Amino acid sequence: MRKFVIIHVLLFLTALAFSDTPWPYGLLLVAQLVYIPVLLRLVCTDRDWFWTYYPYVAIPAYTSVVLAQVVPTAWDGWMASFYGLFTLYVALYGIARFLRRGFTNLEEFAIDLGLVYLAMAGGWYVAFVAAIDLGFSPLLTWLTAIHFHYSAFILPIFIGWIGRLHSSRVYRWAVAALLASPMIVAVGITFSRWIEILSVLLYMYGICVIIWIVWRTFFASRLQKWLLRLAFSALAVTITFSMLYVLSNGFGLFSVTIDFMLRFHGVLNCVIFALVGLIGWSFSVPSARYAPPTFPRSQIRGRQVADEIGQVGKHRGLSDDLTVYGLSSASVSPLIIRFYEQTTDFRLSASVHWHRWFKPFAFVYSFISQRMQQINLPLRSETVDMTGNIYTLDEGLDDREQVRVWERKVGQQTIFTALYSQHETNERMYMNIALPLPYSTMTGVLELHAVNQGLRLTSKRTDLASDAGVYLSFNNKGLFTLPLQETFFIEQTGDRILQATHHMWIGSLPFLTIDYLIVYEGEDVEDR
Structure with missing residues (x-):
């Protein structure tokens, strides 16, 4: 030097x-x-x-x-x-x-x-x-x-x-x-x-x-x-x-x-x-505080998953055991736990609200999303029924553990194909959700918190050591942190009824809100 x-x-x-x-x-x-x-x-x-x-x-x-x-x-x-x-x-x-x-x-x-x-x-x-x-x-x-x-x-x-x-x-x-x-x-x-x-x-x-x-x-x-x-x-x-x-x-x-x-x-x-x-x-030049995330990420890209899910079995829930996140029926409604562990026993309807300033961008994006069949949300806010199935996926294809593919549809249009998994960092468990995109994958890493018997899932970090965030990956070498934040809050409002609200922000600007009505159609609810 x-x-x-x-x-x-x-x-x-x-x-x-x-x-x-x-x-x-x-x-x-x-x-x-x-x-x-x-x-x-x-x-x-x-x-x-x-x-x-x-x-x-x-x-x-x-x-x-x-x-x-x-x-x-x-x-x-x-x-x-x-x-x-x-x-x-x-x-x-x-x-x-x-x-x-x-x-x-x-x-x-x-x-x-x-x-x-x-x-x-x-x-x-x-x-x-x-x-x-x-x-x-x-x-x-x-x-x-x-x-x-x-x-x-x-x-x-x-x-x-x-x-x-x-x-x-x-x-x-x-x-x-x-x-x-x-x-x-x-x-x-x-x-x-x-x-x-x-x-x-x-x-x-x-x-x-x-x-x-x-x-x-x-x-x-x-x-x-x-x-x-x-x-x-x-x-x-x-x-x-x-x-x-x-x-x-x-x-x-x-x-x-x-x-x-x-x-x-x-x-x-x-x-x-x-x-x-x-x-x-x-x-003395101070060392950078940024450390590249090391959590596992999905290797699935584009519509690759659509060719694989037909060759594997169906599954009932997004998670085998929600208690791995430190949750129990004492802190979270048993019906919410049942929703994540036996998801196919529930019927979903949703109302999508694009914020006014973002509607022109949503309209342009709709031409792309219809071709991708991914994040393909309706432009109108009327309530629509969401159907779909959950599949298992060969872990060798994804590189993550216990991957569950949740394919949601409105009519014949695929709205989401989300690959649910989990990972642990420093004795803290995160929900790891991947959405395959062309030549890339968007990953939402969420923290789970019990709130008054409800459940809040959020990509907002509670501390600098947290993995929470929304990321974009093109290869195995790095993750690009997107300026997106999301929070999903679900609570029980009736014997068989759950309501949930999904908020998304670009930076600090809200651009999307989705309201869900989730109705249990399985056997009688019993406390865990």
Whole structure:
């Protein structure tokens, strides 16, 4: 690592020494030749494809940046494209890093987005060097390139590392504001000073919260603590300059020039925030809290299960014994337990309610679901009868234990084909439900909780160690955490009657509610 840093520092000093450009150009140059490569070494710790092909894209990129500073030619625009391709390569790694994990661990997503944002920084740099007319002056194009290198690449990575040490709701809101701000700034510069002011206000809010968190966080050493406190505190000064500049440029309330911004705002961000912060993090980068899930997942894809269930036997229930989840007739209604253990003795009717904002998407999706015969829910909310059967499945096909295939239909249309199983992690039992999709499988891992003699099944985690969630898998290597949440609550409302409500959310937005009426049609109910 030390040799790597020395090489890039010498490369920067060489370019700076032989350059005839004004000193402010060094603010971008040091980010390109020192800060970015060093940060990549600290972030990309896996020795995978990124580092395998890194020299083939990085060496031409850094060479083109140096040549553009030292010996400007008519070919500089074409040379700058090497740097643009390099930033695209980094962005692809950010996307791949995100796809290995999905919508979980906001601090890791901040790092992912910083890597992706670098491609936008590269695009603005190419536009500046190649003198591409984007409707802005060359100076503004260059300033935007600097903006994306520092606030859209370096800052997200720094706050991502802070999130590995600190997790709270206030942190999540601050990160959301800081991650959205670079794009809002770009929109504001293009269309409206008011939008630009909004972006700066979001920055001020996010940065103030992060500074507060940094001063309350424990770090690996006293030296690292004070270096990072100094680095982040400098942002309080620079963001104040940003607000003054926006008010000066848009409304003439102050006299703040670009030269003033470069000398104070630019230098503080470059030296105090970026350099001191990078030195501080180099002492110890906190380990990621995210650990890939290791629970078993179904290997069934697409309509493969439809070809198998006809060759195996039928079964009565979704679970052989619900007590493995820590439930009993003392905590949950015996009729609910009977429903899961003798499901075919019950008759189901359902009313599907798509939330108004989601109905256009549900209509478009219906053309796909009718072909897949999976998650093929009615668009109308009238009550419909659901029929179907439960089958056993050869465990060698699925790789999970005690798999039960529940095929539900409305008329001749298959609504769901769900593969029920269970798994245990750290002495906690989960219901593991797989829905085969084309070339993939969606898996819902649910916690079961007794609530006033009713039963709640939920994908919402009760703690960080929980496996609960909704996941998408394409192969055996990883699980993509979807931004979906579901809760299914079932309770007894009569001697032979159960009622259940299934809620689903995208993030925190509800989009689907299904009300079930479940009637027992078997022999008389007896307490277990």
